[in-house]
Amino acid sequence: MNAPLRKALARRLKRRWRYALVVVAVYAGAVALGETATTIRANFQNVVFDQYQRWRPRARGAERLVRVVDIDDESIRRLGQWPWPRAKMAKLVDSLADAKVAAIGFDVLFSETDRASSEASPSDAGDGDEANLAARDEGDAAFARALAGRSVVLSELVTQDRLAAAAPAKAGFTFIGEAPNLDLPHLSGALRPLAALAKSAAGVGFVNWQADADRVVRRVPLLIVVGEQIQPSFAIECLRVAQGASTYLIKSADVGVAAIKVGELVAPTQPAGDIRAYFGRADSSLVTPAWRLFEPGADLSDLAGKIVVVGASASLLSDVVATPVDPSTPGVEAQAQMIEQILDGDELLRPDWAPGAEAAASALLSLALVVATPLLSALWSAVLGALAVAAMAGGSWLAFAHYGRLLDPITPSLSSGMVFLAGALTLYSEKQRQLNETRSHFGRFVSPAVVARLAEHPEAVRLGGEQRTLTLMFCDIRGFTTLSEGLSAVELTSFLNEYLTPMTDAVLKEMGTVDKYMGDAIMAFWNAPLDDPDHARHAVRAALAMRETLAALNRRWASRAAESGRAFHEVKFGVGLNTGESCVGNLGSTQRFDYSAIGDEVNVASRLEGASKVLGVDIVASGLTREEAPDFAWLEVDCVLLKGKTRPTPIYALAGDATAAASEPFRELERRHRAILAAYRSRDFATAMRLAAEAVERAPAEVQGLYTMYYQERFAFLAKSDLGPAWAPVFKLETK
DSSP states (O other), rough: OHHHHHHHHHHHHHHHHHHHHHHHHHHHHHHHHHHOOOHHHHHHHHHHHHHHHHSSSSOOTTTTTTTEEEEEHHHHHHOOOSOOOOOHHHHHHHHHTTTTTTTEEEEOOOOOOOOOOOOOOSSSSSSSHHHHHHHHHHHHHHHHHHHTTTTEEEEEEEEEOOOOOOOOSEEEEEESSSSSGTTSSSEEEEEEOOHHHHHHHSSSEEEEEEOTTTTEEEEEEEEETTTTTTEBBBBHHHHHHHHTTOOOEEEEETEEEEEEETTTTEEOOOOSSSOOOOOOOOOOOGGGEEEEEEETTTTGGGGGTTTEEEOOOGGGGGEBBSSOOOOTHHHHHHHHHHHHHHTTTTTOBOOHHHHHHHHHHHHHHHHHHHHHHHHHHHHHHHHHHHHHHHHHHHHHHHHHHHHOOOOOSHHHHHHHHHHHHHHHHHHHHHHHHOOOGGGGGGGOOOOOOOOOOOOOOOOOOOOOEEEEEEEEEEEEEEEEEHHHHTHHHHHHHHHHHHHHHHHHHHHHHTOOEEEEEEEEEEEEEOOOOOOOHHHHHHHHHHHHHHHHHHHHHHHHHHHHHHHHOOOOOOOEEEEEEEEEEEEEESSOSSSOEEEESSSSHHHHHHHHHHHHHHHTOSEEHHHHHHHSTSSSSEEEEEEEOOOSSSSEEEEEEEEEOOOHHHHHHHHHHHHHHHHHHHHHHOHHHHHHHHHHHHHHHSOOGGGGGGIIIIIIIHHHHHHOOOOTTTTSSEOOOOOO
């Protein structure tokens, strides 16, 4: 190689390495800034996420189940200086109770004894002091009596100061996974209501706000550990009391708390047991001035069935919090909105995978700009970067507006922008020094190092489970293999989504737990993780709802097929129900939480689902399920010896709900059905065949196949068979 060529090659390599070193150094600095300057990054995120809330405040629930009773300036002018005598507060509780509200929450601290009521005559000394003290005691006693037996929640303030030891919460706590005490905030003491008031109240919750450095409330804790006791927040305690629930169910994830269930409500949380507040605009129609409750004959019917939060917006009481939507939100309004948010299921979550996804987006965009900038002009590279940034911003907004997920578009945009500017400036400098060379001569560049994620070591989730009685369900589409052969992969995916979604909804609506999906099959169970005394009835109702849902889907699919000129094949399914003792719990691994059920009764439910096809019906259940839910339209099918079993199982076909069971046509069918079984079991197969043929016309469509596919064919076979004296009326099922 001659000297000029060696020099030219050396210059090219030098330029390429200089460019690579600059962009790698700048990217590393941007990553370091994102990792170390937590406050700066959080401030950028807050600016974006706050603006999202201002653009799209939370829509107040259509049912408007939360109301505010406001101790405003006008109420204080009419009713007297705050704090009001406890006797007056007792009257307020009586008025709301008479209005039949669902629950009353006081966003007011009652930590001190009542001052002398306005009806007492205070004295400077002597007997007057005793009278004053008696008036206070009577006021507190009257208030305590008003609270007793009613759905009232009082407030407490938890602090780092040891004001008082925390008392046990009014509710119990049940955990799925490890108890999350170590992940929750820990404080030392609490400013609690008077003991007599706390004892009479149905619940006590803390009213602390978790404001950021700029004093804006964006996160609201739902649980805090005070001393050794877990305490619920005011908002979630109001929801518990309103539902009459007695326990909080806390689900732990690998990084902390994942969700809190109270009654029928589930609040997904961040790892520290808090939720991201999603505020809406204040609505004056949801606010009732406190003075109205003391007006003779006041119409409070609009409060019936509502959760009522009592608090103050009066200017002199200074109960104001700053929110992303309004910097001067009354505390009582903010508490009411927190209750609404959980009640309406409005999630606003920062997913645990978001930082990793944002780092990946930053790395990919930076790498793309590093590669594109030498190949394209600076203008086109800038356009490419701007389009990518716009796509991230649009994706972030859509994630917020439609899914309630907070994804940060700022950090990836800034880091990749810094890389682009550094690379562009470096290339521009090189170009100024070497005008005779084009960018295509830069060759390959060293890619920036990808920052590896820190390996997390979460506490191991204990494996194993507990034995409890469950009602189990298996549901499977008939002839799915044949059906799927006529569909493309995209069409098959769309079909399964359209089928499984409403089927799952039917299970969840009846308090079921969907264990897993197995292609087109669904496994579900009832009575876990929470107790459900009516688990069999709920499972049967779910099966009936799934039957109706499939009928509606078939009508929809038939209409589509007719419009497109295609042949339509009716979709059918089989459902097997069984009740019995199984092992249920975390049966997965320490890396993945898998709440599931196993045991022999699970296998029986699966076998029953398979048997339904042979029996000519869509829903069959074991005798145990029928015993637990006897008020439905059941028809005893036969004693069936399932494949792999040594003892026969009595099984029943489900013809309809309790209304159908009470109808005269079903009762007539039931009488004929008993006659069929009697003839069959006495070996009078000719009579059994004749009665089965007659029953076809009277049977609902859901069980007609029982008389045509099973009984008539089986009876005809038995009539031709040489049955010995040891024959028993048991059907042996040879398939699963």
